[in-house]
Amino acid sequence: MSRRFTPKVVTANHLLEGDAVWLTSDNAWTRTMSEAQFLDDEDLANERLAYALTQEADVVSPYLADAQLGENGPEPTHFRETFRTRGPSNYAHGKQVEVA
Amino acid sequence: MYNYNEFDKAFLDERVEQFSAQVARRIDGSLTEDEFRPLRLMNGLYLQLHAYMLRVAIPYGSLDAAKMRQLAYIAERFDKGYGHFTTRQNIQYNWPKLPDVPAILRALADVGMHAIQTSGNTIRNVTSDHFAGAAADELLDPRPFAELIRQWSTDHPEFQFLPRKFKVAITGSPNDRAVVKAHDIGLRMVEKDGEVGFEVIVGGGLGRTPIVGKVIRDFLPQEDLLPYLESVVSVYNLLGRRDNKYKARIKITVMENGLDTYRELVEQEFIGRRALFNGVDQALLDEIHARFRRPDLAQGRSVEAFDQAYGADPVFRSWADTNLAAHKQGDHAIVTVSIKAHGETPGDASAEQMRVLADLAEEFGYDELRISHEQNVILPHIHKADLPAVHARLAAVGLATANVGLISDIIACPGMDYCALATARSIPIAQQIAERFDELKLEHEVGPLKLKISGCINACGHHHVGHIGILGLDRAGVENYQITLGGDGTETAAIGERTGPGFPADEIVSAVERLVKAYLEHRSSVEETFLETYRRLGMAPFKEALYGEVKERHAA
Numbered sequence: 001m002s003r004r005f006t007p008k009v010v011t012a013n014h015l016l017e018g019d020a021v022w023l024t025s026d027n028a029w030t031r032t033m034s035e036a037q038f039l040d041d042e043d044l045a046n047e048r049l050a051y052a053l054t055q056e057a058d059v060v061s062p063y064l065a066d067a068q069l070g071e072n073g074p075e076p077t078h079f080r081e082t083f084r085t086r087g088p089s090n091y092a093h094g095k096q097v098e099v100a
Numbered sequence: 101m102y103n104y105n106e107f108d109k110a111f112l113d114e115r116v117e118q119f120s121a122q123v124a125r126r127i128d129g130s131l132t133e134d135e136f137r138p139l140r141l142m143n144g145l146y147l148q149l150h151a152y153m154l155r156v157a158i159p160y161g162s163l164d165a166a167k168m169r170q171l172a173y174i175a176e177r178f179d180k181g182y183g184h185f186t187t188r189q190n191i192q193y194n195w196p197k198l199p200d201v202p203a204i205l206r207a208l209a210d211v212g213m214h215a216i217q218t219s220g221n222t223i224r225n226v227t228s229d230h231f232a233g234a235a236a237d238e239l240l241d242p243r244p245f246a247e248l249i250r251q252w253s254t255d256h257p258e259f260q261f262l263p264r265k266f267k268v269a270i271t272g273s274p275n276d277r278a279v280v281k282a283h284d285i286g287l288r289m290v291e292k293d294g295e296v297g298f299e300v301i302v303g304g305g306l307g308r309t310p311i312v313g314k315v316i317r318d319f320l321p322q323e324d325l326l327p328y329l330e331s332v333v334s335v336y337n338l339l340g341r342r343d344n345k346y347k348a349r350i351k352i353t354v355m356e357n358g359l360d361t362y363r364e365l366v367e368q369e370f371i372g373r374r375a376l377f378n379g380v381d382q383a384l385l386d387e388i389h390a391r392f393r394r395p396d397l398a399q400g401r402s403v404e405a406f407d408q409a410y411g412a413d414p415v416f417r418s419w420a421d422t423n424l425a426a427h428k429q430g431d432h433a434i435v436t437v438s439i440k441a442h443g444e445t446p447g448d449a450s451a452e453q454m455r456v457l458a459d460l461a462e463e464f465g466y467d468e469l470r471i472s473h474e475q476n477v478i479l480p481h482i483h484k485a486d487l488p489a490v491h492a493r494l495a496a497v498g499l500a501t502a503n504v505g506l507i508s509d510i511i512a513c514p515g516m517d518y519c520a521l522a523t524a525r526s527i528p529i530a531q532q533i534a535e536r537f538d539e540l541k542l543e544h545e546v547g548p549l550k551l552k553i554s555g556c557i558n559a560c561g562h563h564h565v566g567h568i569g570i571l572g573l574d575r576a577g578v579e580n581y582q583i584t585l586g587g588d589g590t591e592t593a594a595i596g597e598r599t600g601p602g603f604p605a606d607e608i609v610s611a612v613e614r615l616v617k618a619y620l621e622h623r624s625s626v627e628e629t630f631l632e633t634y635r636r637l638g639m640a641p642f643k644e645a646l647y648g649e650v651k652e653r654h655a656a
Contacts, residue, residue: 013147015126015127015198016127016197016198017197017198018147018148018151018152018196018197018198019150019151020149020150056129056132057129060147061133061147079516079574079577079578079579080149083149083150083516083517083525084149084150087150088150088194088517088518089525089527089528090445090448090517090527090528090531091180093150093180093195094150095150
């Protein structure tokens, strides 16, 4: 009856570095989106976001981003989130070179 | 160049200390992000897509070699070796880390620079004509007035929580190079009965509701500048809407209340404000004039070296034809250094390039540099005999591109490669268009053409006033680019008109090529510019070039 829930990941920016990070199932923040906790249940997603919002010492402005499950784990579905996983297109800067 | 006094230095030192303590308190957890955000924004620190971004003010775009070298040092020491010059004559660093920001602000304050009021609902960095103090067509140098406005607006207690941000631009020339009609307040010097004063324009702006500013006072005597500005902003502060962010700019306030009502309110306010000022602002202006270092231009030197190089070297000649502007003293020239090499990011300069610019300013340019809102760097006073040497030194670091005012001299905002607000990327589109026209070897034949790209409706890339404007949008999860034509950012300001449906990223470059080829086909002579052809013929031939005859009828 209710609309199908689009799976999510919790993402934010790191407080000190400012770069994109994703919440893992063991309450850590990872710089590799595929290591994030994949949230295909709406209640769980909201619960994890509520947890992330208490983590002000590590991250800034957490939110739920749409995701899909790929071969290695969660993947972005929107180009903005894709850019966040790799960095800008005009230089080899950011995650495309910093994250192995 | 203006020399700061002890008061300015003490003020900057205090602000650096305050912000250093605020950063420390955010990191140790005593401040929440909600508490910290307004504090960091007051100091120009944004959090963007991949990192923090620090926006440093370059007041009215003027700086000297020492400041430019410090910008280079910061780029190398705390960033990734480059800085991005913006459309408001500022510089942005795209990769600072939060714990380093106090040290960056300290380094800036050491050379009298800062990031104060480069964000937030305050009066932002005052912008000006990048040829100020050098242009042949200038009535008066607008920079002392810009400095007066800067001092008045910095930390002005009444204007720290305006309904929305507030931007002022000022030009001293009849030819408007500062886009004054697209600012909250635009000031244009005019002459009346032998006296120079200001035409005051109000309520201009781009963004989601682009509006060409309207004249609220056709002649304001110089001495009334601050009380009048304060009256305009004060009326806005009370009347401006705070219930809806998208209706909060002064352009909407003026539109909703009507220009005549707004003018009456300002004139009422002005009576009391002028009395309060009581001449203190004029004393300040005199002091500013005295602290403004002006070049003592060389006299009587031969320009033969220029004539020789111009005759003998076609590369130099091409650069001289596009990148030089008339200086008020005929044996000097204003050099616009293009930060738009084909295929590079518009407005990005490496630390090495910044240092070469600083060296050239010091050796040949009376220690003066300017940043233009078109994201180029200006050497405002170069003796013509020195131009061949300056050109050679620029060429050695990739700064001698001869394209100023041409189609590849593109204004582009950072777009979704960096900006958290963006809806699509701007930079790769700018790079591809510049590369395409470089391959076609067409741009010199096409002549003056201003192409401006914004990656969202907020229009930092000024697309509304581009002869060709491109707006990047998110259409159902895909980047899509809308085209506008006929925009104009000068004294004949106009907002561009949308051609029709947008184009996907892989079609937009060819679409622009079709537009330009349509212009070449339809222009009445080689002298008729793209904008003139558009104004003569209207949208039809360009629409046909973009969409074809049949499709046009079905276009939504």
